Amino acid sequence: MTTHERCPADTGQDQALDVFAQLCPSRAVFAELAxxxxxxxxxxxxxxxxxxxxxxxxxxxxxxxxxxxxxxxxxxxxxxxxxxxxxxxxxxxxxxxxxxxxxxxxxxxxxxxxxxxxxxxxxxxxxxxxxxxxxx
The missing domain is CATH 1.10.10.10 (Winged helix-like DNA-binding domain superfamily/Winged helix DNA-binding domain)
Incomplete structure (x- = not known):
């Protein structure tokens, strides 16, 4: 099983984004697009x-x-x-x-x-x- 780096809600540009992480902003963007x-x-x-x-x-x-x-x-x-x-x-x-x-x-x-x-x-x-x- 892959371990995902969980990014915080206030992630910066240097922080890796992870759509699997509940609080990651990429999750919200993905949900809007999907x-x-x-x-x-x-x-x-x-x-x-x-x-x-x-x-x-x-x-x-x-x-x-x-x-x-x-x-x-x-x-x-x-x-x-x-x-x-x-x-x-x-x-x-x-x-x-x-x-x-x-x-x-x-x-x-x-x-x-x-x-x-x-x-x-x-x-x-x-x-x-x-x-x-x-x-x-």
Whole structure:
């Protein structure tokens, strides 16, 4: 078993970060990024490029306006997404990935595609598990 260095909540630049440590700031950042809407937004922007709010909402089917707004703000705050307002009538707002966001989207997109490829196998495994554990 690996022993992880547990970083304190007030870690400095020279302190190693550890997402496994409860009080490490990297854990909170990881949790923000790992929610389903943020990952899907990153994938959409990574695969389709710059998008308006309504385009993102259509691309990420099922996300509410409130959750999309909240997730975009979190991604923007973390330096992953840029929000650009063009002074037109009506104003045009677009979202695109910053370099850090492009790097993360490149890691997340293969996981999404892997999921699509293997969903049938996982659904079959769920059914088998449920049958074995419910006696049916």
């Amino acid at each position: 929610d389903k809407w943020s990952l899907l937004i990153l994938m959409s922007l990574g695969e389709f490029g710059q998008q308006r709010f309504s385009e993102l909402q259509r691309a990420v089917d099922g996300v509410s306006r409130k959750m999309l707004t909240q997730s975009l703000r979190t991604l923007e705050r973390n330096g992953l997404v840029r929000r650009t307002v063009y002074p037109e009538t009506p104003p045009r707002v677009v979202y695109d990935l910053l370099p850090l966001g492009r790097e993360l989207a490149a890691l997340v997109s293969p996981m999404g595609h892997w999921t699509e490829l293997h969903t049938d196998r996982m659904l079959a495994a769920r059914e088998e598990f449920d049958r074995a554990h419910t006696g049916g």
